Amino acid sequence: xxxxxxxxxxxxxxxxxxxxxxxxxxxxxxxxxxxxxxxxxxxxxxxxxxxxxxxxxxxxxxxxxxxxxxxxxxxxxxxxxxxxxxxxxxxxxxxxxxxxxxxxxxxxxxxxxxxxxxxxxxxxxxxxxxxxxxxxxxxxxxxxxxxxxxxxxxxxxxxxxxxxxxxxxxxxxxxxxxxxxxxxxxxxxxxxxxxxxxxxxxxxxxxxxxxxxxxxxxxxxxxxxxxx
Numbered sequence: 001x002x003x004x005x006x007x008x009x010x011x012x013x014x015x016x017x018x019x020x021x022x023x024x025x026x027x028x029x030x031x032x033x034x035x036x037x038x039x040x041x042x043x044x045x046x047x048x049x050x051x052x053x054x055x056x057x058x059x060x061x062x063x064x065x066x067x068x069x070x071x072x073x074x075x076x077x078x079x080x081x082x083x084x085x086x087x088x089x090x091x092x093x094x095x096x097x098x099x100x101x102x103x104x105x106x107x108x109x110x111x112x113x114x115x116x117x118x119x120x121x122x123x124x125x126x127x128x129x130x131x132x133x134x135x136x137x138x139x140x141x142x143x144x145x146x147x148x149x150x151x152x153x154x155x156x157x158x159x160x161x162x163x164x165x166x167x168x169x170x171x172x173x174x175x176x177x178x179x180x181x182x183x184x185x186x187x188x189x190x191x192x193x194x195x196x197x198x199x200x201x202x203x204x205x206x207x208x209x210x211x212x213x214x215x216x217x218x219x220x221x222x223x224x225x226x227x228x
Contacts, residue, residue, distance in 0.1 A: 038139035042110065043199050046206040053206050058198070061186070065171060068154040070147050073167045079187035079197050081204035085212040088178045089219045091152040097215045097222075098155055098170055099127040101135070107214030110207045111137040127155065138203060144168075164189035181215070183208055 047054045061077040063069040087094055097103075101113040102125045113135040116124050127133065129149040135142065140163075148156030148169065156169040168185045185204055192200070 039195070039200075039203070042138045042207070043203045046203055050206050050210075053209055054202050056205070058201050058205065059184075063186075068148050068150070068156060068169055068171055070156060070158060070167045070169075072147070072158055073165070073186055073188070076188060077186040078192040079200045079204070080184065081201050081208055082182070082184040083205060083208040083212055084180065084182045085209075085216070086175055086178055086180050087212075087216045087219070089216070091172045091174055091179045093219050094172055094179045094181060094215060095152045095155070097218050100125070101127050101133060103218070107218040108211045110211070111135055127157075133157075138207060142166075162190070164191035181212060183212065 059080065059082040061080040062082075063073075063075075063077075101116060105112045113133050116127065116131055116133040118124055118128055118131045124131065127146050127149075130146055132143060132145045135144065142159045142161055144157040144159040146155065146157050147167075148154055152172065154169070154171045156167060159166040159168070165188045166185060169183065171182045173180045173182075185208065187200065187204075
């Protein structure tokens with residue numbers, strides 16, 4: 001019951017879809033419904049529900065800071081999204097929220113992780129250096145591998161399949177009593193040829209902003225639960 005209330009509260013905070021199902025206590029239908037959405041449906045949803053964010057100016061590609069960029073991506077980035085936020089939490093709390101990938105679906109409906117494995121052991125719950133994970137994001141099933149892991153400072157993974165290669169990076173910096181978080185993503189491959197590149201970048205921009213805001217909500221909720 002406590003986990004159910006936590007989920008509902010987080011979804012309300014981040015403006016997730018299918019809130020009427022969540023309010024009725026039917027979380028499974030809400031989650032499964034969002035997971036069935038394809039890339040075009042997610043794009044239409046973001047465009048209609050978050051027009052200001054969807055239509056904002058897209059950033060130019062830049063791979064700074066260099067030390068956390070993957071050499072596998074080179075200097076070509078046909079689709080690029082970059083977001084940032086300040087979160088009232090320590091870098092450790094933010095980093096823990098990101099690497100606790102099995103909990104993403106509690107505050108980020110665009111990504112559901114089904115399996116995480118590492119060279120040392122199978123069936124783990126957290127991302128770690130060189131861990132691989134299977135997940136569904138924006139209607140697309142993919143497999144990713146952690147290629148950047150600097151505890152409480154940076155995390156990055158490569159997703160590679162027949163349609164695209166993507167690199168998603170998180171960079172954390174202590175900022176006063178909180179943490180400044182920058183996340184960006186670069187896409188290459190066939191998907192960037194056959195799909196609308198601008199729509200892809202705009203969908204990623206909205207999705208990642210909701211992800212960042214969800215992390216803040218997740219940390220607040222976790223603090224409450226930890227003190228009860």
